[in-house]
Each structure stands twice: as C-alpha cells, then as structure tokens.
Amino acid sequence: MLTRTKDEEKTLKVVGTRPVRPDGEPKVTGLAQYGADFSLPGMLWAKILRSPHAHARIRAIDASRALALPGVKAVITGADFMEQPFEYVGPERVAVNYWHMTRNIMAREKALYEGHAVAAVAAVSPAVAAAALKLIDVDYEVLPHVIDVDAAMAPDAPLLFEDMITRGVEPAPTRPSNVSKQIDFRLGDADAAFAAADEVVEMSFKTAPVHQGYIEPHACLARIGADGQGELWSASQGHFVVRAYTAKLLGMEIGNLLVHPAEIGGGFGGKTVIYVEPVAAMLSRKTGHPVKIMMSREDVFRATGPTSGASMTVRIGVKKDGRIVAARGVFRFQAGAFPGSPVMNACMCAFAPYDIANVHTTGYDVVCNRPKAAAYRAPGSPISAFAVESVLDVLAGKIGMDPLALRLKNAARTGTQTAYGPKHAHDGYAETVEALMKHPAYKLPLGRNQGRGVASGYWFNGGGESAATVHINEDGSVVIATGSMDIGGSRASMAMMAAETLxxxxxxxxxxVADTGSVGYNHVTGGSRVTYATGIAVVEACRKIIDDLRGRAAQIWDVNPSGVVWEDGHARPASAEVGDFAPLSLKAIAAKRAVTGGPIVAEAAVNAGGMAPGFATQFCDVEVDPETGAVKILRFVAAQDVGRAIHPSYVEGQIQGAVAQGIGWALNEEYIYDKNGRLSNAGFLDYRIPVASDLPSFDVVMVAVPNPNHPFGVKGVGEVGIVPPMAAIANAIQQATGTRMTELPMSPPRLLAALDSAEGA
Amino acid sequence: MPPAQPARVVLTTGFSQRHTGGVKEFSVEPGTLRGVIKAMDARFPGLGDILEEETTVAIDGEIHEVVYSQPIRPGCEVFFLPKIESG
Incomplete structure (x- = not known):
C-alpha cells in the first residue's frame, strides 16, 4: 500500500519524543515472560540428542533402552515426521524447501553437522530426559566432512547430497557438487570497461561465519490435544511464521495451531526460523502432555543458524578523478548443511551505494558440514561490503583521494541504475557521506599506531504484510494490537504513531503483541519492516477510528458526519454553520459508546510497499598494539539515513547495537572447529562477542531524509548499521599499521601474524 | 483520444532465462498491476502465478509487494525482482 499522506508542515507532538517503553518495567524487574518461562499442568520436559559427528550416515537408531527408563514418556526420531516433497517454494531469494526443513529439525538419512538433532525424548523431568539421551543407541557411519567454503567447492570435496546439481547454470552440470546455486547480476560490460580505468585493484577476502549472538536460547512449550488442536508458546521473530512452519511439518491445518508470542531476548534474524517448536509439538502429540524444550547455550552454537562464512574476490577500476568505471565481484557463501545462504543479497547490495555503469556480480551458494545459515541483520550485505569497501579504500589511496570524497563522487542517487535491476527511487546515501565529511572528528589528528577508516553500506529494508487492531475503551484509553514481535521497541513506536494520529x-x-488467533497475519519482525509496514497498519486503523468517532459525535450533536472534523484529539464542528458545539474529546465520545453503536474498534491490514532503502556511512579511529595485535576502538561515528525517527532513542540504540555487532564480527567472533569438524568454542566464554568495556562511546549521526510513502516519513533502521563496520575497522587498521587485513576476524593472533609477516618481508 | 503510452515490464536475466526464453523486456497496457500480470500470463501461461508468488516489483524504482490494485502509470517501468529477505 502506498500512502502519500505525510504533512511536512504539521507539528508533531508525540513522534520524535523519547517516552518510556511500555515493556521496560517488566523486563528490568524480571517479570517479562520469555520462551522458557511458560509452564502447564502435567508438563513434560524434552531433550534433544545431537550428532557428535560433522558428517555421518545414520544406519539405525535404537531407543528401546531409553524407553525402558522410568519417567520416559516418548522418544521420537526423524521417522516420526511426515515426509515433505522436495521442492523449492516461494521467492528465489527466500525459497523454502520443506524436505530440507524437516531434515534440519531432525536428521534422517544423514547427520550433516555436529549438533544435528537425531532424536528427542520427553520425560517427567529434565534429569530423566538427559539420562535417557545416553540410552539411545545410534549406529553411525562416519563420513569425510568439509566446512571451509573453498574446500567445499573443490572437485574432490565430500558431498553432502550425492544428487545435488547446481541450479542457475545453463546447461545444467552433469556432476553433483556442493554448489547449490549460482547467480549472476550484470549491468553494462564490466570486463570491457576495466580497460578504461586508470587504476584497477583486485583482492580476495575471507570472512568467518558468526552467530547472531542473541542472549536468550531458543525455548518453547507445546500442547497438542487429542482433538488435533494445539497451542504453542515460543520466542520468535514472527509467531505467524512459526505457526505456518510447525503446522506444515506436523501436517496440521494452520487454524488448529494457536501460537502465543513470548518476549524475545534478541533475534537479529536468527529467530525467523524454527528449531524446537515442531519437536515439542510432536512429542506433545505423541504423549498427550504439554512438552517444554529449552536449548542450552551449547545447543544454540552447535545447532542454530549463524550467518555464512565467505570467500570473495572483488575487482574495481577507477579513473584518476575518482570515477568508478567498472566493478566485478565473486562471492562464495557457506549455506551450511542445507541450501539457502544470503549470497543473492550480497550480490545485490555489494555495489548498490554507487553509481557504476558496468557491474558484474556472481554468487555461489555452497553447502557444508555446519548448521544451516540463518538470517543475520542485513543478511549478506555486511560480508560483501567488507570486500568492496576495502578495495575502495585501496583505490582511494592509489589515486590520492579522500575516501569519503571518493564515495561521494560515486554516490547513488534517485534515478541511479542498480546492477540488480531497478533504478534507485530514494536519496539518502550522499547525505550520510556529507554528514561525516562535516563531522568535527573526521579531521582530528591521529597518534602513533592509530588509524582512521571509513566504509559505507546498503540494505533494501522491507515492507509487506501487517495487520493492526485498535480499540477505544469506555474511559477513553486506547489499546492497539499488532502481530509484530517487539524486538527493538516497536510497542512504543506503535503507541506513539497511534497517539499522534488520534x-x-x-x-x-x-x-x-497479540497471539495468532487475535489479530490478522503479520510477517516476521525482520528486514527492518515493522515500524514502516506495521506502523502504516496502525495509522490506517486509527484513521478508521477517527471516522467512527466523527460519526458518533455527529449522532450526539444530531448533525451530518461530514460536518464534524477531528482535530487535536477532539471532534469539532467543521464550521459555524454546523452549530455551536463544544468540542468532544475522545474520552467523552467513548463514554457514550453503547448508545452510539457499541464497541469502538477498527482493523487495518496492509501489504506495504514504497519502503525506502537504508544507507549508512561510518568512520572509526583505532589504535593497534604492535606487541599483541590487539585493536582498541577509540572512536566510532555512524551516520545513517533514518527517514524520520519515531522514537530517537530506539533508533540510536539500533544503530549502536548494529555497530557493536559489527565490531565483534570484525575483531573477535569466529567458530573454531577441530580436525573432526567439532566446534571447540560453543559458549560465550570462548566465542567472544564484544562486552561494554570493548566498545567506545558511539557518536550516532541521524540523517533525516523522510520517506514520503510513510505517514511519518519512516525508513527501516535496524539493519544497515552492521554493514560498514568490518571494512571501516580494516581500513583503520591499514592506516595504523600499513598492513591490509583481508580475513575476518582481525583477532590479535591473526593481526600479530600479519604484522610479523609484513615486518619480515 | 490517443492510446496511453505503454508501461515497460523488465525481468532479471536469471528470471527471464527460466521463464520467458531469455526475453527481458515487454510492453504492456498501463492500468493496474493485476492487468500487467494478466498480460504477462497471457503471453507465458503460468507466469502470472510465478510473478505473484516469487517477486517484488519496482515501479519506477519504488519497491512494492505485488498487490493487484497497485496503479501502473503510462510510460513507467515495472521491474520484477526477487523478494527481500528478512534479517
């Protein structure tokens, strides 16, 4: 839905202020209910047996000893779930293959990564369930494994699927491989255009897979009755999607499953998919009892989706005046055990901030023996940006141009052709670059072993399906219900937009946030879509309420509804001709709810379009300890086009959080596997995400280029902030040390080795 | 009254190779997105369902979900591209 209703001249009273969030007190007092906090009478506890092998054929599973243990009520394996057809359903970039999904929930023919679920137990206590797991006998045939993406693409690599033929290649290959899909985007003739460049730089990069790092492990409670109806309590980024996936895997009608949204302790894309919900539901169906599952932190690391690790080669050519004439990118992404990495996003976003006439990107989606990749904040874009923004930094140095000036000279603007198809329809990128060029810290001198790096980023931002319901109570208070999980303060922003409108x-x-039976469909809280799309639904519902209130005021005054206007929370006569009536407040009209027609309620449902993309440009100052390779972030300045901030504190928080995650990705986070493909650092002690003492005080620069398609000018803000940090830090390290880092993480051991290598060269 | 300037439908290279024999651009009558989809389905039977289920549409660069009532102005570009992934 396109809504061109923003009134630039209107003074806003609520939007743009910083009120306390409605979910704040229960969260800080420990009363908020997360996925693990729900219980029911007669509830059983479930535990999941996970493969100790990175790649193994499952020859047999014998659960008889476990079933004989007192207190064990049921054991399930992959065979308990109905088979699903092998087909990719839905859009290419987000296609779902339920044959894969059911096997990721629980392995069948093969275990494809260490931690892959192979069986589950429901018992009267967690201790009994854990003891029972040790009594399940699984006969494995251990197979060679492969984790690194380049190794997985090698002709002699162990195959995860012996019949996988690469999609997207014509003619289709005759031999199977681990390459699930190849994709290409072309604009102009990049190969020919490089000849016109004065400087061409080609470099290769690698990035480590990283976990989303949400604090709350996955947990749920399921109850499936003998009548076939069920309920599910689950923390997710979209309980409507949880409902759809779980119902599909259990062969239920969607309407027979009611999903209650729990509070969510972080998601960042990783909770747009399901892991434990169908297992708990199947065990509940089998036992007739409610069943609860809680993942441990180790389970989360071993079995849930990180984002991809990648191998990339990027080549860019520029003229001496800084004009980019050609760009080529090859992006190879780990999909994990099943197809579906975000490599298409990487290809589409890589050069999107720039006006380049000749671009060619190629992407490879590659399966390997680690958990299936799940979405992570601007999925794919941060990875390709690390390579592209690093190469741009090298080119700026070669032609002696300020790196921000280079970006500004090539900035995409409204009407710029993208390599992936349409022209840009919104500005915002150049404004982020200009904001940093004017920033007082950008020209500050640096000390010894210090460097400054810049980088930019792009993310599409989403719209899509949302629904909202608004009720006016008899005392004039207002209740709004949406089906959008609140991850970043959306309950507050929805209330603010409703208050402003009413x-x-x-x-x-x-x-x-209402359950799946109480409000219309809402797509996941992801893609930076909720404040935009669900916000439009809330505003539309409030406008219906206003029309209703005008009609009720007209009844009270005994005039025509067209003679009533709504201003500043009151019904007023549209003109003196209508009559001399004192304004009626919302509360006054609500008090006459019954006699004016009954409940005052309105719903609105949208499939929102017209969303504007997110652009970010950042610079950071670092200091490198040449003795240890440790990098200290001295300053981080993040400029982002936010459209208009509904609640500025939460927008700043989104940007700060995205940068913090980017710093962890850049400097520390990686999975460490032993020679058998087993994860050695499945915990926050050894998988090191940043803590407060690692981080500087962020300077967030909110650039406001409002989106005219939203009632209040909103643009998505949740994701693009994570795109630039890795390259910005690499570029700063290069300036500090003279050493170019091309592999993430730039951890102390790796940086020290690079410094030592450069010194010895 | 002169006929309205047609709208220009554009497909990605990969999508056109799979569904339209590699032809990437088409002219269609302006009106609504439903009309555009019907016109494409008439040329390539079954394509309408695929466009509805698998694509997002950029109308003169402005990205929308595929919604029948979306107006298609004379002379505008209607670019079908893969749907956006959530993060």
Missing part, C-alpha cells in the same frame, strides 16, 4: 497523549495508548 491526538491523545502517549500514556493513554497501551500497545500489545
């Missing part, structure tokens, strides 16, 4: 104080609006 003309009532923020404190009069209670904002809730």
């Amino acid at each position: 003309g009532v104080p923020y404190e009069k609006v209670r904002s809730t």
Whole structure:
C-alpha cells in the first residue's frame, strides 16, 4: 500500500519524543515472560540428542533402552515426521524447501553437522530426559566432512547430497557438487570497461561465519490435544511464521495451531526460523502432555543458524578523478548443511551505494558440514561490503583521494541504475557521506599506531504484510494490537504513531503483541519492516477510528458526519454553520459508546510497499598494539539515513547495537572447529562477542531524509548499521599499521601474524 | 483520444532465462498491476502465478509487494525482482 499522506508542515507532538517503553518495567524487574518461562499442568520436559559427528550416515537408531527408563514418556526420531516433497517454494531469494526443513529439525538419512538433532525424548523431568539421551543407541557411519567454503567447492570435496546439481547454470552440470546455486547480476560490460580505468585493484577476502549472538536460547512449550488442536508458546521473530512452519511439518491445518508470542531476548534474524517448536509439538502429540524444550547455550552454537562464512574476490577500476568505471565481484557463501545462504543479497547490495555503469556480480551458494545459515541483520550485505569497501579504500589511496570524497563522487542517487535491476527511487546515501565529511572528528589528528577508516553500506529494508487492531475503551484509553514481535521497541513506536494520529497523549495508548488467533497475519519482525509496514497498519486503523468517532459525535450533536472534523484529539464542528458545539474529546465520545453503536474498534491490514532503502556511512579511529595485535576502538561515528525517527532513542540504540555487532564480527567472533569438524568454542566464554568495556562511546549521526510513502516519513533502521563496520575497522587498521587485513576476524593472533609477516618481508 | 503510452515490464536475466526464453523486456497496457500480470500470463501461461508468488516489483524504482490494485502509470517501468529477505 502506498500512502502519500505525510504533512511536512504539521507539528508533531508525540513522534520524535523519547517516552518510556511500555515493556521496560517488566523486563528490568524480571517479570517479562520469555520462551522458557511458560509452564502447564502435567508438563513434560524434552531433550534433544545431537550428532557428535560433522558428517555421518545414520544406519539405525535404537531407543528401546531409553524407553525402558522410568519417567520416559516418548522418544521420537526423524521417522516420526511426515515426509515433505522436495521442492523449492516461494521467492528465489527466500525459497523454502520443506524436505530440507524437516531434515534440519531432525536428521534422517544423514547427520550433516555436529549438533544435528537425531532424536528427542520427553520425560517427567529434565534429569530423566538427559539420562535417557545416553540410552539411545545410534549406529553411525562416519563420513569425510568439509566446512571451509573453498574446500567445499573443490572437485574432490565430500558431498553432502550425492544428487545435488547446481541450479542457475545453463546447461545444467552433469556432476553433483556442493554448489547449490549460482547467480549472476550484470549491468553494462564490466570486463570491457576495466580497460578504461586508470587504476584497477583486485583482492580476495575471507570472512568467518558468526552467530547472531542473541542472549536468550531458543525455548518453547507445546500442547497438542487429542482433538488435533494445539497451542504453542515460543520466542520468535514472527509467531505467524512459526505457526505456518510447525503446522506444515506436523501436517496440521494452520487454524488448529494457536501460537502465543513470548518476549524475545534478541533475534537479529536468527529467530525467523524454527528449531524446537515442531519437536515439542510432536512429542506433545505423541504423549498427550504439554512438552517444554529449552536449548542450552551449547545447543544454540552447535545447532542454530549463524550467518555464512565467505570467500570473495572483488575487482574495481577507477579513473584518476575518482570515477568508478567498472566493478566485478565473486562471492562464495557457506549455506551450511542445507541450501539457502544470503549470497543473492550480497550480490545485490555489494555495489548498490554507487553509481557504476558496468557491474558484474556472481554468487555461489555452497553447502557444508555446519548448521544451516540463518538470517543475520542485513543478511549478506555486511560480508560483501567488507570486500568492496576495502578495495575502495585501496583505490582511494592509489589515486590520492579522500575516501569519503571518493564515495561521494560515486554516490547513488534517485534515478541511479542498480546492477540488480531497478533504478534507485530514494536519496539518502550522499547525505550520510556529507554528514561525516562535516563531522568535527573526521579531521582530528591521529597518534602513533592509530588509524582512521571509513566504509559505507546498503540494505533494501522491507515492507509487506501487517495487520493492526485498535480499540477505544469506555474511559477513553486506547489499546492497539499488532502481530509484530517487539524486538527493538516497536510497542512504543506503535503507541506513539497511534497517539499522534488520534491526538491523545502517549500514556493513554497501551500497545500489545497479540497471539495468532487475535489479530490478522503479520510477517516476521525482520528486514527492518515493522515500524514502516506495521506502523502504516496502525495509522490506517486509527484513521478508521477517527471516522467512527466523527460519526458518533455527529449522532450526539444530531448533525451530518461530514460536518464534524477531528482535530487535536477532539471532534469539532467543521464550521459555524454546523452549530455551536463544544468540542468532544475522545474520552467523552467513548463514554457514550453503547448508545452510539457499541464497541469502538477498527482493523487495518496492509501489504506495504514504497519502503525506502537504508544507507549508512561510518568512520572509526583505532589504535593497534604492535606487541599483541590487539585493536582498541577509540572512536566510532555512524551516520545513517533514518527517514524520520519515531522514537530517537530506539533508533540510536539500533544503530549502536548494529555497530557493536559489527565490531565483534570484525575483531573477535569466529567458530573454531577441530580436525573432526567439532566446534571447540560453543559458549560465550570462548566465542567472544564484544562486552561494554570493548566498545567506545558511539557518536550516532541521524540523517533525516523522510520517506514520503510513510505517514511519518519512516525508513527501516535496524539493519544497515552492521554493514560498514568490518571494512571501516580494516581500513583503520591499514592506516595504523600499513598492513591490509583481508580475513575476518582481525583477532590479535591473526593481526600479530600479519604484522610479523609484513615486518619480515 | 490517443492510446496511453505503454508501461515497460523488465525481468532479471536469471528470471527471464527460466521463464520467458531469455526475453527481458515487454510492453504492456498501463492500468493496474493485476492487468500487467494478466498480460504477462497471457503471453507465458503460468507466469502470472510465478510473478505473484516469487517477486517484488519496482515501479519506477519504488519497491512494492505485488498487490493487484497497485496503479501502473503510462510510460513507467515495472521491474520484477526477487523478494527481500528478512534479517
């Protein structure tokens, strides 16, 4: 839905302020209910047996000893789930293959990664369930494994699927491989255009897979009754999607499964998919009892989706004046055990901030023996940006141009042709670059072993399906219900947009996230879509409420509804001709709810389009300890086009959080596997995400280029902030040390080795 | 009254190779997106369902979900591209 209703001249009273979030107190007092906090009478506890092998054929599973243990109520394996057809369903970039999904939930023919679920137990206590796991006998045939993406693409690599033929290649290959899909995007003739460049730089890069690092492990409670109806309590980024996937894997009608949204302790894309929900539901169906599953932190690391590790080669050619004439990128992404890496996004976003006439990107989606990749904040874009923005930094140095000036000279603007198809329809990128060029810290002198690096990033931002319901209570208070999980303060922003539209104080609006039976379909909280799309639904519903209130005021005054206007939270006569009536407040009209027609309620449903992309440009200052290779972030300045911030504190928080995650990705985070493909650092002690003492005080620069397609000018803000940090830090390290880092993470041992190597060269 | 300037439908290279024999651009009558989809389905039977289920559409660069009522102005570019992934 396109809504061109923003009034630039209107003074906003609520939007742009910083009220307290409605979910704040229960969260800080420990009363908020997360996925693990729900219980039911007669509830059983489930535990999942996971493969100790990175790659193994499952010859047999014998659960008889486990079933004989007192207190064990059921054991399930992959055979308990119905078979699913092998077909890719839905859009190419987000296609779902339920044959794969059911095998990721529980292995069948093969275990494809260490931690892959192979069986599950429901028992009267967690201790009994854990003891029972040790009594399940699995006969494995251990197979050679492969994890590194380049190794997985080698002709002699162990195959995860002996019949996988690469999609997207014509003619189709005759031999199977681990390459699930190849994709290409072309604009102009990049190969020919490189000849016109004065400087050409080609470099190769590698990035480590990283986990989303949400604090709350996956947990759920399921109850499936003998009548076939069920309920599920689960923390996710989209309980409607949880419902759809779980129902599909259990062969249920969607309407027979009611999903209650729990509070969520972080997701960042990793909770747009399911892991434990169908297992708990199947065990509940089998036992007739409610069943609860809680993953451990180790389970989360071994079995849930990180983003891809990647291998990339990027080549860019520029004229001496800084104009980019050609760009070529080859991106090879780990998909994990089943196809579906975000490599297409990487190809589409890689050069999107720039106006380049000749671009060619190629992507490879490659399966390997580690958990299936799941979405992670701007999926794919941060990875390709690490390579592209590093090469741009080298080119800026070669032609003696300021790196921000190079980016500004090539900035994409409205009308710029993208390599992936359409022209840009929104500005915002150049404004982020200009904001940093004007920033007082950009020209500050640096000390010894210090460097400054810049980088930019692009993310599409999403729209899509959302629904909202608004109720006016008899005391004039307002309740709004949406089906969008609140990850980043959306209950507050929805209440603020409703209050602004209705003309009532923020404190009069209670904002809730409703279960799947109480509000219309809402797509996941992801893609930076909720404040935009669900916000439009809330505003549309409030406008219906206003029309209703005008009609009720007309009844009270005994005039025509067209003679009533709604201003500043009150019904007023449209003109003196209508009559001399004192304004009626929302509360006054609500008090006459019954006699004016009954409940005051409105719903709105949208499939929102017209969303504007996110652009970010950042610079950071670092200091490198040449003795240890440790990198200290001295300053981080992040400029982002936010459209208009509904709640500026939460927008700043999104940007700060994205940069913090990017710093971890850049400097520390990686999975360490032993020679058998087993993860050695499945915990936050050894998988080191940044803590507060690692981070500087961020300087967030919110650039406001409002999106005219949203009632308040909103653009998605949740993701693009994670795109530039890795390259910005690499570029700063290069300036500090003279050493170019091309592999993530740039951890102390790796940086020290690079410094020692450079010194010895 | 002169006929309205047609709209220009554009497909990605990969999509056109799979579904339209490699032809990437088409002219269609302006009106609504439903009309565009019907016109494409008439040329390539079955393509309408694929466009509805698998694509997002950029109308003169402005990205929308595929919604029948979306207006298609004379002379505009209608670019079908893969749907956006959530993160």
